[in-house]
Amino acid sequence: MPRVRRSETDQQLVDEHGPDFSEALARGLRVISAFGAERRLMTLADVARVVDLPRATVRRALYTLGCLGYVRSDGRLFQLTPKVLSLATAYLASNSLSATLQQAVEQLSAQLNEACSAAILDGDDIVFIARAGPTRMLGVGVDVGYRIPAYCSSMGRVLLGGLDEKDLAAFLDRIRPEPLTPHTLVNRAALLAAIHRDRERGYSLVDQEAEVGYRSLAVPVRRYDGRIVCALNAGANADRVAVDRMVESFFPVLRDAAAILGPQMI
Template sequence: MTNGTVDFHPRDMVGGLEKGLAIIEAFDEARPRLSLSEAAEITGLTRAAARRYLLTLTKLGYAEFDGKFFSLSPRILRLGYAYVSSSPLPARLQPSLEQISAITGESSSAAILDGTEIVYIARSATKRIMSIGLGVGTRLPAYCTSLGRVLLGQYDELGLSRYFATAKLERRTPKTQATESLLRAAIAAVRESGYAVNDEELELGLRSLAVPVFDSQGRIVCAINVGVQAARMSLADMPEKLLPPLLKAQDDLRRIV
């Protein structure tokens, strides 16, 4: 192992496990139910292979089948809960998020980067500010979120090039910056200022401000933010009102994460 990564030979890979996980990941908010043909198309597996994996998941209780469509069962939450329960990070973040919410009166969240997306690992919610519900396990595109831009700031030029080679950039609102040149400039600005502000790029009516969380070695381990409704706080007021409690939490967490 080097730098937190594992060196392995292709023969060390278990292809069946990789394909089984691909089947699980084929289900999402837009596709909660899949036919056999759809699952095969999404994963690139043959119908016969997709059928075997889906039937195995059903047999083990991780999926359900109604005679036409497959869907994930609640048992699948065990896989996500395994991370939450085994990692000390969410538990260490939660008190700080609750303190931020108490000070600002707004919802506060923490996320990590997973591929081209962020994944929420802890949250203190005071009110619902988005059309979709946010909670632990929610995934959102990194490029158009304040949390994501903070986390992308840790990449060097090669890392960013790899990110943009795989990220699907779309304009989610009229304000979304969705070109590589604009996003590189935005990420550079985050590195310079130490925080990221999102002005209705993910969803109209939603603004947020995020900062990185460092460990004792100065490495970014996650990001934390505060989200507000645009009608309640102007863009100009956000750094003055939201940055102090976030920076206080950033300083406190450096000693314990």
């Protein structure tokens, strides 16, 4: 069977990581990652277009994932199965950080009576690794494993504040910010100024930049050596909780929780 011609991205990965790098595994994970809220059901051609791979390669990946139970199809459309959650479960079960943070956000949510979360930086996004909320639903669809662009989220800006200036500049040069709402900051200089400001004051407050009607405040969680390992936040409906109240009431609670959590981080 002839080898699949490597894309420029694949070639860069092989060059960077060497001959032990498994291209087949990487392509399979790219296929899984192609699915999302806007792409729950896709044809073979759809997946091939999203991952920028030949249809024959994608067909083999989907067939293998189907045999393993991670994908199902009606013969035309493909979708992920709940078994994919086992990948996240494995991470959560093997990572004491997640268990510690889950307990913390549950306590914070009960204290503030708002949705509270913890997230880490993953590439250009943040990923929720703990989440708790009151009985009313806020941010429908947001749960553990959910991803949000770092540039427009309070936890993202807190985590970006932990980067050195070289890495922060590389991030801002790399991304192409989109206005998710009329309030989203997309100007590079404005984003850099916001991240610097938030780094200095110890929290980030993002007002309706990721979702209209929703604002959130986040603080960094620093381990023993001062490095930011994750972020904590609390969010609320903009019509119900004013910005001033969020700073006055939410910030001290989140700051104190982060100070307690810090020594537990490794």
